[in-house]
Amino acid sequence: MSGSATPRRLRRWWHRRSLRTRLTVIAATAIAASVFMAFQVASELLDWELRATAEDQLRADSRVLAANAERAGLAQVQLPPYPGSGRLVRVVLPDGSTRTPVGQPALPPVSEAAGRVARGASADLMESGDSDDDGYFVYTLRAGGGAVQVARVADDSSINRFGLGMLLIGLLCVVCGGLVGRAVARTGLAPIDRLTAAAVRVARTRDLDADIPDEGGGEIRQLIQSINDMLAALRDSRQAQRLLAEDAAHELKTPLTSLRLNIELLIRLDRRGTLDSALPSESRTRLLNDLGAQVAELSTLAAELTDLARGDISDESAELLDLADVVVAAATQACSRMPDVEVALDVTSVWVSGRPAALRRAVLNLVDNAGKWSPADQPVRVRLRTEGASAVLEVDDAGPGIDAADVPRVFDRFYRADSARALPGSGLGLSIVQRVVDAHGGQVTVGRSSRGGALLRVDLPAASIARLTAGDDAAVR
Incomplete structure (x- = not known):
């Protein structure tokens, strides 16, 4: 349980830090990781180079000693005195015994593989031991019926000194990286700080006219x-x-x-x-x-x-519906509100995606508006048909029509033409119609009917065959 709680605490701690602190930590961590990787690669290269140099030196010394042994014999060859450190030598005689210089530290016992070299099974052998008891590089070379061995103690002091130096350099780089990251974060986030201050000032003063100065580039400007x-x-x-x-x-x-x-x-x-x-x-x-x-x-x-x-049409969700049902329901409601007005319907089934209540209100407003102007002996005509990929609804009357000067403002809120001042209404009906039609991705226009009155036309996107089929399948299921 505590193991899973620790990462959550770390995430909470991290999320509470400021962006400036996060950038500083990320920069320092990236530099630390880079230094660590560089140290690992450099250590491996240095170790490989030192080992190769040591092995080359052992081979060269072994060839000199082997040449002397060939001339004087393994039992009589003069072994170089032990200098106190560094190179170690040993002669392996044919009977398996060994000779070493006086005072030289004992080498590890002759290995089975080195014994096979002395017996002529192979020409040479390079061995290494990195344990505490066998920290040597030993090179065995066939010579004079036996073998000569030259060894060197494996010395890691150079690598250790190099590692210590790299550690100190790494710590210095991490500190410098943190400072640089902090400075870069402060400089890079300065536009964000000014943007935050400007937003706080707007929130405090409620002054929406105070535009924030455009500065910086790229994401900051966006x-x-x-x-x-x-x-x-x-x-x-x-x-x-x-x-x-x-x-x-x-x-x-x-x-x-x-x-x-x-x-x-x-x-x-x-x-x-x-x-x-x-x-x-x-x-x-x-x-x-x-x-x-x-x-x-x-x-x-x-x-x-x-x-x-309201900011939206309504809280109802859009659905696939037959617009003819909506038009008939709206016309029936209009007739109940205006019993003296006759509504002539000519509708065909057209499926659209929309909000039923909002569309019914828009159609009702269109019929109400036409009913105000239609003479008592002339009906309000409502036609619904499919035209290409659109559902077309037309509502016209036989009234005086809309003057050309009033057409640009007929959908404005509270706008009422001079001729309509004496009629009931608020001047909001057609404005609501336009808002509903716009919300459904359609268009409403004003024209003149064949009877001389106003003609209001609504074009709405018709539902595609694929959506209708999907709706039928869902209904069946």
Whole structure:
């Protein structure tokens, strides 16, 4: 359990460190690993070079001693005196006995392989022993019916001194690498520090107009540009919210004022006890109907404002649906809201990927808008068909149509043409239509119908055959 907890503690410790500390540790670790690898490679090369040099020297000394033994014989050849350190010599006689200089330290016993050289089985042999009891390089060379051996103590002092030097150099490099890594991290992260300070200043002051200066290059510049783009989007969102609030306050003022005046009139007459005499039954009914209409208008406006102020179309998820079902449901709802308006449907089955409630609201707004302008004896025509890879919905009326000057602003929030001021509505219906259509990857346009009225056309991407087939298979399963 403790073994698994230790890596987790190390990860938590690492994640709590600053980026500057991480870069410093990474730089120092990389340098330490590089020095260690260099030390290992250099040690192996030095050991190989020293061993090769020692073996070459042993072969040269053995050839000199073997030449003397060939001339004087192994038993009579004069062995060089032991100098106190360094080279060791020995003669192996044919009977297996050995001769060594006086005062020379004893060499390891003659090995079986060296004995075979003395007996003529092979010409020479290089042996090495790295243990504490046998730390020699021994070269055996066939000579005079026996063999001569020249040995040298295996000395690792040079490698040890080299290793100590490399260790000190490595520690110095690690310290220097840490300092350099810290300096590089400080220099490289300076733009990040300034960016952080600027972001904190924006968060503290709420000043979205303060763009962060563009500096640095590569990823730093991309990060700064992304944050500036985010600030610009926040500025646009705040401006849109301000305009929405101002427009909503302006649109709410008129119905609220009218509603308040009518209610105050009723209260004042009731307090005086002159309600029945001052307001005949017909006038009272008309006033109450006006109050009901004003309340309904406020309810509609509040619902449309709520729908429009949301950042998304709705919380519902997109699904494969038959747009014809949505159009029929929306037309039925419109007829119940406007019983005096006739809706003529000409729809075919077209499958799309979308949000049912949002699309139904958009179609309902289109039919409501057409119903306001359509004469009593002329129906609102709703047509749905497939055109290429698109589902095309057209809603037209026989009214006066939309003036060319009003077409560019017909989808703006709260915009109402001069001719529409006297009609009920908030000026939000077509704006909601455009937002729903845009969210579904479609397009809504305004034209003139063959009957002289307005023609609003919606193009939505139709669902592909592959998706329809996949949906059918899922339904079967």
